[in-house]
Amino acid sequence: xxxxxxxxxxxxxxxxxxxxxxxxxxxxxxxxxxxxxxxxxxxxxxxxxxxxxxxxxxxxxxxxxxxxxxxxxxxxxxxxxxxxxxxxxxxxxxxxxxxxxxxxxxxxxxxxxxxxxxxxxxxxxxxxxxxxxxxxxxxxxxxxxxxxxxxxxxxxxxxxxxxxxxxxxxxxxxxxxxxxxxxxxxxxxxxxxxxxxxxxxxxxxxxxxxxxxxxxxxxxxxxxxxxxxxxxxxxxxxxxxxxxxxxxxxxxxxxxxxxxxxxxxxxxxxxxxxxxxxxxxxxxx
Amino acid sequence: xxxxxxxxxxxxxxxxxxxxxxxxxxxxxxxxxxxxxxxxxxxxxxxxxxxxxxxxxxxxxxxxxxxxxxxxxxxxxxxxxxxxxxxxxxxxxxxxxxxxxxxxxxxxxxxxxxxxxxxxxxxxxxxxxxxxxxxxxxxxxxxxxxxxxxxxxxxxxxxxxxxxxxxxxxxxxxxxxxxxxxxxxxxxxxxxxxxxxxxxxxxxxxxxxxxxxxxxxxxxxxxxxxxxxxxxxxxxxxxxxxxxxxxxxxxxxxxxxxxxxxxxxxxxxxxxxxxxxxxxxxxxxxxxxxxxxxxxxxxxxxxxxxxxxxxxxxxxxxxxxxxxxxxxxxxxxxxxxxxx
Amino acid sequence: xxxxxxxxxxxxxxxxxxxxxxxxxxxxxxxxxxxxxxxxxxxxxxxxxxxxxxxxxxxxxxxxxxxxxxxxxxxxxxxxxxxxxxxxxxxxxxxxxxxxxxxxxxxxxxxxxxxxxxxxxxxxxxxxxxxxxxxxxxxxxxxxxxxxxxxxxxxxxxxxxxxxxxxxxxxxxxxxxxxxxxxxxxxxxxxxxxxxxxxxxxxxxxxxxxxxxxxxxxxxxxxxxxxxxxxxxxxxxxxxxxxxxxx
Numbered sequence: 001x002x003x004x005x006x007x008x009x010x011x012x013x014x015x016x017x018x019x020x021x022x023x024x025x026x027x028x029x030x031x032x033x034x035x036x037x038x039x040x041x042x043x044x045x046x047x048x049x050x051x052x053x054x055x056x057x058x059x060x061x062x063x064x065x066x067x068x069x070x071x072x073x074x075x076x077x078x079x080x081x082x083x084x085x086x087x088x089x090x091x092x093x094x095x096x097x098x099x100x101x102x103x104x105x106x107x108x109x110x111x112x113x114x115x116x117x118x119x120x121x122x123x124x125x126x127x128x129x130x131x132x133x134x135x136x137x138x139x140x141x142x143x144x145x146x147x148x149x150x151x152x153x154x155x156x157x158x159x160x161x162x163x164x165x166x167x168x169x170x171x172x173x174x175x176x177x178x179x180x181x182x183x184x185x186x187x188x189x190x191x192x193x194x195x196x197x198x199x200x201x202x203x204x205x206x207x208x209x210x211x212x213x214x215x216x217x218x219x220x221x222x223x224x225x226x227x228x229x230x231x232x233x234x235x236x237x238x239x240x241x242x243x244x245x246x247x248x249x250x251x252x253x254x255x256x257x258x259x260x261x262x263x264x265x266x267x268x269x270x271x272x273x274x275x276x277x278x279x280x281x282x283x284x285x
Numbered sequence: 286x287x288x289x290x291x292x293x294x295x296x297x298x299x300x301x302x303x304x305x306x307x308x309x310x311x312x313x314x315x316x317x318x319x320x321x322x323x324x325x326x327x328x329x330x331x332x333x334x335x336x337x338x339x340x341x342x343x344x345x346x347x348x349x350x351x352x353x354x355x356x357x358x359x360x361x362x363x364x365x366x367x368x369x370x371x372x373x374x375x376x377x378x379x380x381x382x383x384x385x386x387x388x389x390x391x392x393x394x395x396x397x398x399x400x401x402x403x404x405x406x407x408x409x410x411x412x413x414x415x416x417x418x419x420x421x422x423x424x425x426x427x428x429x430x431x432x433x434x435x436x437x438x439x440x441x442x443x444x445x446x447x448x449x450x451x452x453x454x455x456x457x458x459x460x461x462x463x464x465x466x467x468x469x470x471x472x473x474x475x476x477x478x479x480x481x482x483x484x485x486x487x488x489x490x491x492x493x494x495x496x497x498x499x500x501x502x503x504x505x506x507x508x509x510x511x512x513x514x515x516x517x518x519x520x521x522x523x524x525x526x527x528x529x530x531x532x533x534x535x536x537x538x539x540x541x542x543x544x545x546x547x548x549x550x551x552x553x554x555x556x557x558x559x560x561x562x563x564x565x566x567x568x569x570x571x572x573x574x575x576x577x578x579x580x581x582x583x584x585x586x587x588x589x590x591x592x593x594x595x596x597x598x599x600x601x602x603x604x605x606x607x608x609x610x611x612x613x614x615x616x617x618x619x620x621x622x623x624x625x
Numbered sequence: 626x627x628x629x630x631x632x633x634x635x636x637x638x639x640x641x642x643x644x645x646x647x648x649x650x651x652x653x654x655x656x657x658x659x660x661x662x663x664x665x666x667x668x669x670x671x672x673x674x675x676x677x678x679x680x681x682x683x684x685x686x687x688x689x690x691x692x693x694x695x696x697x698x699x700x701x702x703x704x705x706x707x708x709x710x711x712x713x714x715x716x717x718x719x720x721x722x723x724x725x726x727x728x729x730x731x732x733x734x735x736x737x738x739x740x741x742x743x744x745x746x747x748x749x750x751x752x753x754x755x756x757x758x759x760x761x762x763x764x765x766x767x768x769x770x771x772x773x774x775x776x777x778x779x780x781x782x783x784x785x786x787x788x789x790x791x792x793x794x795x796x797x798x799x800x801x802x803x804x805x806x807x808x809x810x811x812x813x814x815x816x817x818x819x820x821x822x823x824x825x826x827x828x829x830x831x832x833x834x835x836x837x838x839x840x841x842x843x844x845x846x847x848x849x850x851x852x853x854x855x856x857x858x859x860x861x862x863x864x865x866x867x868x869x870x871x872x
Contacts, residue, residue, distance in 0.1 A: 014396050015352050015534075015547075016362055061355035062538050062545055063780060066563065088563035089780045096779075102360045221566060248562050250534065253396040257531030257552070258559060260578065261568075263586035268395075282504050282581065283568060320797050338797035348795045517811055517839045517846075519790035538774040540654035551795065556787045557837045572839065605794055607802055607811065607846045608839075 014253050017059035017104025018044045022097055023079065028165050031085050032130070033095060034071065038079045039105065050074055052137035053112030053244055053272040057252050058082065058090060059104030066090035067249035069271070070108065071133045073140035074115075080105075083133040083165060109252035110271050113138050113242055118214045122150040124206065124236075126227050128157045128199055128219025132165050134244050134271075135218050139179075146178055153180040153206055157199030157219070161185050161192045180206075199223070203230040210235035218244040224285045228275055241275040245284065286432075287450040289465040290472050291439065296446075300327035302462030303373050307409065310344060311375035312337055321374070332376050332439075335418045336601060340527030341374055341381045342388060345404045348524075352400065352534065352547045363544065367400055372408045378415040380597040382435050383428040384527035385410065390591045391530050400549075409454055412438035413446075414479070417486045420600025422613055424484065425491035428597040442475040489600075491613050492620050496594075497585045499619045504577070511624040512615065513573025515608040520553030522579070522610070525601040529553070554578050580615050628677040628777065631663040633697075635683030635690045636717045636746065640763040641708035642666040642682055648766040655770065658777060678703045678776060681749060684710040684717040688742035691752055698753040703776055706748070706755045707769065709762035713833040714867035716762070717746040721866055747867060757782045762831035762864065765817055785816040788835045789828055792819035801827045802850040809860055811846060812838035830864045 024036035039045040055069040066088060072081035086095040097103065115138070123142060127135045135154075142149055154173075158164045164183060173181045182202050184195035195202060199219075208231075215231045217224060224243055231241050247259035247266035254268035262281030264270065278284045291299075303309050304324070312319045312334040319334040321341060353365035377385075385405075392401035412435040423429040431438060436455030439446035447468065450456050459465055523529040533552040538545040552559065555575050561567040569575045587595035596612055603611035618624045632642060646667060648655070662673045679701035685691060698704060709715030720728050722745045729737050749755050759765075759772050775783065789810030793800065796819055801808035810819065810828035814835040821828055834840075844854040861868075 012397075013353075013365060013399050016365060017360075019360060059360070061360050061547070062357045062536050062542070062774075062778060064536055065534070085564075091563065092779070104360050220564075246562055246564075246566075247568065248560055251532075254394075255391055255396075255398060255530065256533070257554060257582075258533075260554070260560070260582060260586065263581070263589045282501065283574075283578075315797065316799060318797070318799055338799075339794070515839075515842050515845075517788060517790065517842055518837055519788045519811070521790040521794045524791050524794035537771065538778075540651035540770055542658060542774060542777065551791075553787075553791060556791075558786065572837075605790075605800075607790075607800065607850075608842050 014106070015251070017057070017065075017106050019102050020105045022099055022101050022103065025097075025099055028083065028167075029163055031087075031163075032165055033084055033086075034166075035082045035084060035094065035097075036072075036079050037082065037103070037105065040102070045078060048080070048108070050080070050108035051112030052115060052141050053134050053242075054108040054110050055134075055249065055252075055271065056080070056082070056105050056107035056109065057249070058084075058094060059106060060090055060093045061104065063093045064090050065106070065250065067109075067252070067267075069134035069137070069244070071136045073137050073144055075141055075144035083130070083136065085130055107252055109249065109267055111269065113216055113244075113272050114214075115141060118142075119145070119148045120150070122209060122213040123152045124155070124208060124213055124215045124231070125153070126155045126199060126215070126217045126219070126231075128223040128227075129159065129163070130165070131217075131219035131223070131244070132156055133218075135216060136166060138216060143179075150212060151180065152178065153182075155182050155184070155199050155202045155206070157184045157186070157202075159185065160187045161189050182206075198226075200226045200230050203234070206234075208234040208236065210237070213240065215241040216244075217241065221246070224278075228285070238276040238279065239274045242272055243275060243278055243285075244272045245270055245278075247271065287456060288468045289448045289450060289459055290442075290468055291446045291448050291459065291463055291465045293441075293444055293446060295463045295465075296330070296332070297327040299458070299462045300324060300330055300375065303375070303458065306371060307373045308370040309373045309375055324375075330376065332413050334376070335415075336378070336420075336599060336604075338601075339525060340384060340599065340601060341377055342384065342527055342530075344372065344374055344408065345385070345388065345401050346392065346530065346532075346551075349548060349550045350400060352549050354544060354546055355536070356544050357538070357542065367403055369404050369407050372404075373411060374408055375411045377410060377412045377435070378599075379412065379431040380421075380423045380428050380599040381527055382410060382412045382431040382438070383423075384597045384599070386434045387528045387587075387591070387593060387595055387597070388530055389434075390593075409437075409452075409458070410435040411455075414438075414440040414483070416483065417488070418600065420489070420603040420611075421487065421598060422489040422491050422600065423598030424487045425489075425493050425613075426594055426596060426598050429484065429487075440476055440479065442472060442479055445472070447472055447476040447479075489613050491598075491616050493616065494620070496616065496619065497588060500581050500585045503619055503622070504581075506619075506622065508618040508622065508624050509573045509577040512576045512610055512618070513571055516555070516572045516576045516610055517608050518555050518557065518572045518575065520555040521605040521607075522602040523553035523555060524551060525605045527597060527599055527601070528583070528595045531559075554582070576610060580612075584616075627658060627660045628703075629662045629673070629675070630659045630678045630680065631672060631676045631701075632661075632667075632680045633663070633665050633672065633682070633693075635681065635694070635711070636686040637683030637708060637710045637715070639666055639682070644763045644766055645769070648770070651766070651770055655773065674700075676701060678705065680705045680707055681711055682708050684714050684746045684748060685752060686717050686743060686746045687740060688744060691744075694749065694752050703756045704749070704753065705757040705759065705772065705776065706750070707759045707764050709760060709831045709833070709864050711749050712758055712760045713865055714746050714748045715831075715864055718748075718864075718867040719862060720746060758784045760784065760814060760832040761817055768816060785814060786836050787815045788838055789813050789815050789817075789819050789822070791815065792817075793822050795819075796823045798822045802846060802852075805851045807847060807852045807856055807860060809857070811843040812840055812861075830861055834861070834865050834868050
């Protein structure tokens with residue numbers, strides 16, 4: 001039996017990364033760098049529309065892909081910023097890249113923070129460690145639309161002063177009147193003048209009007225339970241507390257199964273969930 | 286639907302006719318078992334098979350496939366093409382036909398998977414009726430019947446097949462290659478009798494009442510620890526499952542390191558690293574957590590999205606699991622609170 | 626500068642080095658990427674004093690091996706253990722840890738002069754940090770090349786940690802236990818594509834016991850299939866005598 005075969009070009013391929021050029025690299029800490037990337041194809045760059053809280057798959061051929069949340073604000077078009085910790089093969093390979101090098105991007109993927117719903121409200125953002133990366137996008141987005149929001153409070157905890165990300169910007173922001181920013185570290189050194197201890201300790205210093213406040217949390221998995229408890233103590237509604245989960249998002253389009261959390265997939269149903277949704281997700285918190 | 290009566294004796298002619306235009310894949314004997322394989326000869330087709338070692342999914346979603354060729358220097362995709370023969374899958378049982386519909390929900394949904402879609406578009410499906418085997422429990426999910434997802438479905442009514450024809454292609458093929466006739470009331474009566482016998486032959490009663498509730502309410506039950514103690518974590522269940530679709534993607538560099546291939550392979554939530562993230566956290570670190578997730582996702586996670594459970598009762602995992610973990614047993618454990 | 630590479634053997638039958646010479650198709654490509662400074666089996670001359678990558682075959686069975694391995698670790702930025710002997714103790718490991726002299730005596734007669742400085746065999750991991758592992762008896766050249774790629778790119782060691790059964794299912798191989806026969810695939814590290822079983826030979830465990838293997842359940846499965854649990858433990862001694870999982 002002879003069988004005809006043919007090779008079909010793959011149209012609209014969601015697995016094909018778009019080439020992007022690294023246009024800036026800033027060393028934030030010994031482990032983290034901030035990369036600015038621009039999609040090379042004009043049409044792809046113009047079509048790239050995202051929300052704070054969404055992520056991309058960073059694709060380095062020969063190494064693989066890794067999900068990275070976007071740190072820049074949707075209000076800034078034409079480029080994206082990724083804050084990347086050297087913690088695996090793809091992120092390690094990224095740390096060896098130089099300005100001008102080309103990598104691949106797929107996305108944006110997932111559901112971000114409900115920016116439109118948050119407008120007209122007070123905002124309480126709580127970050128731990130690298131969890132500041134997606135929240136930085138939200139913070140900058142709020143900044144660019146600052147008049148649309150009430151009181152904005154940012155609580156950010158790090159292990160040590162040298163691990164505080166975006167420290168230069170945050171040092172300046174500590175003096176701003178339109179953002180209440182409180183930094184804390186677990187292990188202070190002699191230079192540290194800010195708060196010490198876990199981020200949950202800072203809730204004593206915060207006044208919350210539960211009727212008009214949205215919360216957003218991102219940090220290491222152990223942090224969520226305790227921060228949510230503090231927000232609940234302030235009588236905030238479960239469906240106004242938003243959390244962003246880190247899972248192993250691999251395909252980004254709800255197929256490969258790696259980012260399952262309870263009955264959902266973090267890559268299409270999240271990674272941002274409100275606490276009511278998260279309460280109904282097994283293994284989430 | 287459109288029906289015809291086809292004499293069993295003409296099936297080899299039909300296969301030979303199809304082979305002029307298509308690669309015909311069907312159940313053939315391999316040692317003591319059966320596998321879906323390209324038919325070298327129409328006589329190799331074994332429509333009396335019980336089940337195949339691997340399900341039909343590999344003909345749409347192979348165990349390993351190249352997604353694209355790349356160049357390292359500028360991170361460019363060099364080519365992305367797939368070889369897909371126009372193909373007929375001949376002789377799928379109702380469970381396997383239904384499994385394709387469940388796979389379609391994932392791979393043809395909101396963001397279609399172009400590799401799966403190209404093969405699905407290029408493949409005709411001919412189903413055939415069966416007799417419940419030792420491990421079959423498709424009756425539990427209603428996947429013992431199939432009403433779409435095929436081009437032709439052949440129901441055994443003695444010397445003939447009562448053929449349901451679902452597509453233009455199916456109708457064309459039947460008209461072109463086999464002498465057949467319209468159905469009579471007697472044929473339909475035979476079809477009904479045969480269906481009743483089929484339904485009465487199932488022996489693995491599975492009480493599916495309130496499964497989504499039980500999966501949540503008994504999420505912390507010790508039945509999962511008991512099952513975790515038995516589980517080998519080997520992933521055999523996922524490989525043979527016609528509805529397990531999880532995959533991994535990795536890059537294989539050429540020996541000269543200048544280029545390579547991005548490859549997709551089957552994966553399993555039963556493998557330890559499946560839910561581990563880069564910073565060292567593993568969200569399902571124990572075998573108990575992993576075996577629980579498999580059932581939680583199949584009987585509830587998928588259901589919450591697509592209103593069907595992700596199981597067709599084919600019994601392949603029952604056969605494959607040396608630790609004797611299988612849906613009828615796990616569902617019984619959920620109902621009774623005890624692993625028997 | 627291309628990384629300088631050395632290939633050397635401890636206690637082994639050189640089978641894995643022979644496998645390297647078998648990579649005819651890819652060898653030239655690979656040699657274009659590295660500077661082969663010393664290859665015990667294939668080059669003349671002595672080990673150079675300095676190199677970047679050391680590929681080590683064989684188990685540690687003498688004090689000389691221990692000293693050599695220490696020097697290798699001090700010199701090389703990357704150490705790759707190839708083959709069952711280097712990774713699990715392999716065949717030399719069958720001698721076990723007890724009554725070493727008695728066993729040498731049984732083979733070579735009383736007070737044998739062979740293997741001066743002999744000691745109970747152990748895999749490389751017992752003495753030095755091994756950066757990359759290529760298990761198997763012998764190694765698979767394709768797997769070796771994939772690991773070498775990862776070495777050259779500075780990627781992590783990623784030896785598969787699942788057991789063999791999924792590969793067998795993918796190959797549509799009938800399970801040996803269905804025929805009442807012993808197979809060590811239930812507990813053995815995957816990554817070879819389950820080649821032996823697809824050729825009708827049961828897995829002998831040459832890739833080592835998978836880190837998450839469920840030996841207790843595997844023994845129960847063997848017994849249910851009519852294979853005594855002791856037969857499984859005996860079979861594991863061929864390649865895994867030194868692995869601490871037999872309790």
